[in-house]
Amino acid sequence: GAVVSQHPSRVICKSGTSVKIECRSLDFQATTMFWYRQFPKQSLMLMATSNEGSKATYEQGVEKDKFLINHASLTLSTLTVTSAHPEDSSFYICSAEDRPHEQYFGPGTRLTVT
Amino acid sequence: AQKITQTQPGMFVQEKEAVTLDCTYDTSDPSYGLFWYKQPSSGEMIFLIYQGSYDQQNATEGRYSLNFQKARKSANLVISASQLGDSAMYFCAMRPRGGAAGNKLTFGGGTRVLVKP
Numbered sequence: 001g002a003v004v005s006q007h008p009s010r011v012i013c014k015s016g017t018s019v020k021i022e023c024r025s026l027d028f029q030a031t032t033m034f035w036y037r038q039f040p041k042q043s044l045m046l047m048a049t050s051n052e053g054s055k056a057t058y059e060q061g062v063e064k065d066k067f068l069i070n071h072a073s074l075t076l077s078t079l080t081v082t083s084a085h086p087e088d089s090s091f092y093i094c095s096a097e098d099r100p101h102e103q104y105f106g107p108g109t110r111l112t113v114t
Numbered sequence: 115a116q117k118i119t120q121t122q123p124g125m126f127v128q129e130k131e132a133v134t135l136d137c138t139y140d141t142s143d144p145s146y147g148l149f150w151y152k153q154p155s156s157g158e159m160i161f162l163i164y165q166g167s168y169d170q171q172n173a174t175e176g177r178y179s180l181n182f183q184k185a186r187k188s189a190n191l192v193i194s195a196s197q198l199g200d201s202a203m204y205f206c207a208m209r210p211r212g213g214a215a216g217n218k219l220t221f222g223g224g225t226r227v228l229v230k231p
Binding site for chain 1: 161220
């Protein structure tokens with residue numbers, strides 16, 4: 001099946017710094033990737049839709065200047081959390097579509113902001 | 115707007131028995147897809163099964179089957195012959211096919227399943 005990777009798997013950063021998370025589709029090309037956020041014991045909430053070669057589409061309530069998304073190629077999307085604060089600590093998961101109804105998820109990145 | 119409801123926050127099931135996880139949905143889209151994902155403690159989301167709203171037959175994938183009742187707007191997941199490795203969170207999700215919402219998945223709140231030996 002299609003494989004999506006994320007890097008890093010875990011990251012700890014200090015408040016006020018920025019952190020970049022990479023999402024790669026390893027064996028297929030994905031014109032669209034998605035970024036989700038999951039708080040402990042909660043469901044996944046879509047943050048934004050990342051489109052190759054164009055601006056990301058953010059969900060209501062998600063600050064686009066804080067969560068910068070770049071989809072530079074058909075296999076790579078990045079999420080940068082700028083000026084991170086402790087409340088940004090969460091599990092961030094990306095996904096990419098291989099075929100129209102099969103969305104494959106990365107293993108997730110656990111961000112802790114101290 | 116779409117909404118997915120999973121009313122069972124947690125369930126215990128005996129090993130080798132079957133378990134049904136409930137999922138109801140609400141949408142105004144005429145065409146949509148329904149998904150089930152498994153999330154073990156490691157956090158990865160594992161795709162289990164898909165059902166299209168116009169599919170004539172209920173989807174099956176190995177030990178997973180989807181009991182799709184369109185009129186009731188329900189898409190329950192049945193796991194047969196439960197195994198210890200089935201212990202995980204299970205999420206029901208929906209996506210419209212086309213339209214302004216594009217390919218966005220909406221997830222339910224999840225059901226935690228614990229398989230007892």
